[in-house]
Amino acid sequence: MSPHKEPVTVCCAQVVSRWNEPGKNLRRAARCAKTAAEHGARLIVFPEQYATGWDPSAASYAEPPGGPVQSAYAAIAGEAGITVAGSARITGDAGLMNACVVYGPDGRLLTSYAKMHLFSPAGEQMVYTPGDSLGCFSVGDVRFGLAVCYDLRFGDLFRAYARAGVHCVCLPAAWPCERLHHWRLLLAARALENQYYVAGTGTIGTTPVARYCGGSAVAGPDGDERAAAGDGERLLFADVDPAEVERVRASFPVTGDRRDDLYCTL
Template identity: 55%
Template sequence: MTGIALAQVAGGRESPTGMLDAARRMAEEAAAAGASLICFPEQFVTGWSPCIHPGSGEPLNGQLTAAFGRIAREAGIAVVGSIIEAGPGDLPKNTAVVLGPDGRLLAAYAKMHLFSPDGEDRNYTAGDRIATFIVDGVTFGLAVCYDLRFPELFRIYALAGVECMLIPAAWPCSRLSHWETLLPARALDNRYYVAGVNTAGGPGEVYCGGSLAADPDGTIIARGGGREEVLVAGIDPAVVHEARLKLPSLSDRRSDLYHRLLSKL
């Protein structure tokens, strides 16, 4: 059994230095509770915004990633953080980064589905690759916020051997019922664990937490309230494999048929 921590924090409520200090305290709390990994919400250091100045961002190995690495080393725990990564042109990427307990970069995932209703697609560059990594014997995958609405991505991760998906998010109160429905649904669809960590509070008070983790049967095993807190959930790869043996929906897929049907559209 591997413990993972969901750090439900109010994004951008303080200066970046203040937010990183809060992250350090939460990482220490998670490590003391026996967790091997802690995941923070989407862009929690500055607060998520769909609007950003052209040319903004920092390299993948920039100052913020290095700060997450220091937090990981000091707490002895893997850290999933979030940066605005400088893109190949003027538009940056909304990127989740994973630092191992030794502070080294394990994985990076650029948000693939950008939130067009608020114009994120006009101000950021979309990612085009999945990202997996292993901590304490568990294979994890990454998605970010709006990605949750696209089941194709989650199925690809299942076929890639992922046992637990981590989803940093800034999901608003007005659509929290969607969040609470989609997270367990993705777990049940793909017969793996899904853990989403949401912003709680912050500028405008439009976020109200509700972070949760669901097991391969879609059963909720941890749920946060509306305030800042650290949730810890247990992840057992054996449960994933047992669930897939009992209900082999992944192996019963008709990928040959799906491709033919798509070609006729």
């Protein structure tokens, strides 16, 4: 029998991102993190490029590793005593990346993940370089993975996280209103097919790029929604229970019937 593992409360911060106003957005993030911690959350996840607003065609606010937006998230984590998942436009040897960064309650970097699937319908691949590796971290007994927005449409990435042993994939996003139905379907599908949690954090409001309607939700390992935020500003809370992941997989062991030896040859 596996040793007992404690659940972790996750907060999805569905809040308006003020276009090109990182100072205001990050001050709001600090207040959200403090509130989330006071309500028992140990991890808070902000929407994709929350500090500046998502812009697939702009390299503005690009910064090196450890730059000002990243440093602000680190400070927020340390001050609130909570793990924080934020994002920044990070430059490096490979180019400019749309990256998610995670800081522990001591303000130290736990992991980073660069968006692997760039949104070509909006030309994101013309400005950014895709990532090529997973991003995993732990909070207590729970192992988390990271994906970003458009990544949700690519099931192989989520299967890779299942092989890596995560209990939950956190997904910061800027998913537009007109495709919100896809978002909800895919959150549930990724959770169900991998029998783990998926926590999607969407932004809201209108920018020069699109109109956003939130839709933040947490799907459990059985594919059912555990929490959903609707279309207004909200801090959405849900528990991620690693024991439930184990129970669901034991009661319906679908993974054992996969034909990974065959799929790549078809």
